[in-house]
Amino acid sequence: MTRHKPPVNSLAALVRLTRPRQWLKNGLVGAAAVFSGTITDPVVVIRLSLGGAALCALSGAVYALNDLHDRATDRVHPLKRDRPLASGAVSAGAAWGLAAGLVATGLTVMAFVSTGAFVTSMLYLALNALYTLWAKEQVILDVLTVSAGFLLRVITGGFLAGVHLSPWLLACTFLLSLTLALGKRRGELNALNEEAVNHRKVMSDYSVLFLDQMIAVVGSVTITCYTLYTLLSESGRANPYLFASVIPVVYGLLRYFYLIYHRQAGESPETLPVTDRPLLAAICVWLAIVGAALYG
Structure with a gap:
C-alpha cells in the first residue's frame, strides 16, 4: 500500500514553521503596562494588541529563518527532524x-504604532540574526543572547504602552529568562547525551555540572531580585501587598527546578506551564496576587 506524503507548502506546514506555541513569549510586551497600572487603559490595550501581533509576525519570521539555516543538522536530530523544513514539508x-512577508508586515505595524517599538523590533531582528549566524555556538553568550531577546520584548512593550520601564522589571526579566535558557541547555544535553555535540558544537563546552552551578546561581539571584523589586520599586512601595507575590514565584522556580532535575523536562520550557498543573497553578496565583495588589 502506497503511503501518501502530505502536500509540500501546505498552510498547516507554513503555520507550523512559525512555531505558534512560542508566541506565548510575546506576552511579555504587556509586562510594563501591567506593573505601571496602565493595562486598563483601552488605548494602551489596543496598542499592545497591535504590537503583540506584529511581534508574533516577527518572531515567526525569525523561527523560519533559523530553521532555514539549521535544516541540515535538524534532519539528524531525533525531534527537530520533524520540523517543516527538515522534513521537506516546506520548501526553502x-x-x-x-x-520576508512576516518581517514586512511586522515592521510596518510597529512603525505605525510606535517609533520606539519599531527601533527595538529592528534590534530584535538583528539580535536573532546574530544568534543564528554566530552566538548560538558561543558558550555562555548563546544563553545571554536568548535572554536579551526576552528583554527586548519587555522594552518594546514599554514603548507601546508609553510608560517608564522600571530597572527592577528589566533585571527580573533578564534573570528569569536566563534561568530558563540554562535549564533548556541542560535538558538538551541530557536528552541527546553523546550526540549533543553533533547537533550543536557549543554543547562540547557545557557539562551537566557546569549548567547546574549556573542555574543555582542565576536562580537564586532571580528570587532575590524579584523580592527586592516588590519591596523597593515604585510599584512595590505604592502597593505593599505586592510582596505576597514572592511566594508563588519562589514555588514556581523551585517547581521548575524539580521538573528539570527529576523529570528531565527542561528541553522545552515553553510547554511546562501547559503540561504541569502545579506550575500552571503557581502562575495563576501569581497573576491573581499581582492583579489584586496593583488594581484591587
Missing part, C-alpha cells in the same frame, strides 16, 4: 517568502 523558497 516558500520559507524565504514567508519570512
